[in-house]
Amino acid sequence: MTKLTVLEIPNPILYEKAQAVECVTPEIQTLLSDMLETMYKTNGVGLAGNQVGVLKRVVVIDCAGKEEKPDPIKMVNPKIISRSEEMVCHNEGCLSIPREYADVVRHEKVTVEYLDENGTLKQRSADGLLAIAIQHELDHLEGILFIDHLSPLKRKMLVKHLEKRRRKQARLEAENTQE
Numbered sequence: 001m002t003k004l005t006v007l008e009i010p011n012p013i014l015y016e017k018a019q020a021v022e023c024v025t026p027e028i029q030t031l032l033s034d035m036l037e038t039m040y041k042t043n044g045v046g047l048a049g050n051q052v053g054v055l056k057r058v059v060v061i062d063c064a065g066k067e068e069k070p071d072p073i074k075m076v077n078p079k080i081i082s083r084s085e086e087m088v089c090h091n092e093g094c095l096s097i098p099r100e101y102a103d104v105v106r107h108e109k110v111t112v113e114y115l116d117e118n119g120t121l122k123q124r125s126a127d128g129l130l131a132i133a134i135q136h137e138l139d140h141l142e143g144i145l146f147i148d149h150l151s152p153l154k155r156k157m158l159v160k161h162l163e164k165r166r167r168k169q170a171r172l173e174a175e176n177t178q179e
């Protein structure tokens, strides 16, 4: 298995729409396994194709708590087929927007239909963190990030904060290499 590079904003691939997978080939299976490994290594709960530079409709999620046994879900061509009217607010983050968090309002429950890694059609109903992760990851496939759900002002502040931290990090690294 290979650890993949997770793209960060403002990489343009994150804002593009991913294309449907025509057939779940061994290459797709390998991609899903690599994405899952990458997600675990970076302590994420979800990862979408766009985030590893692949514009295909593939998503991996595992929302099991640290004490629970892993619950990896690999989804190809996922589609939300029902949504609750009830909404919830949750503090979200994203591996493509490292260490920045903000409250996002989403549907409390969703049912998603997808092909599993063997190309079998599956359905899964979810609530709690899993429902939020499914909506967050499926947004990625449309080129939408969680910060796109914020007000323009909040989004701008969050991105500025991230850029400031990046500049600071770059400065520290430059200083360290001079010594």
Ligand code: NI
Pocket: 093, 094, 095, 096, 136, 140
């Ligand atoms: Ni994300």
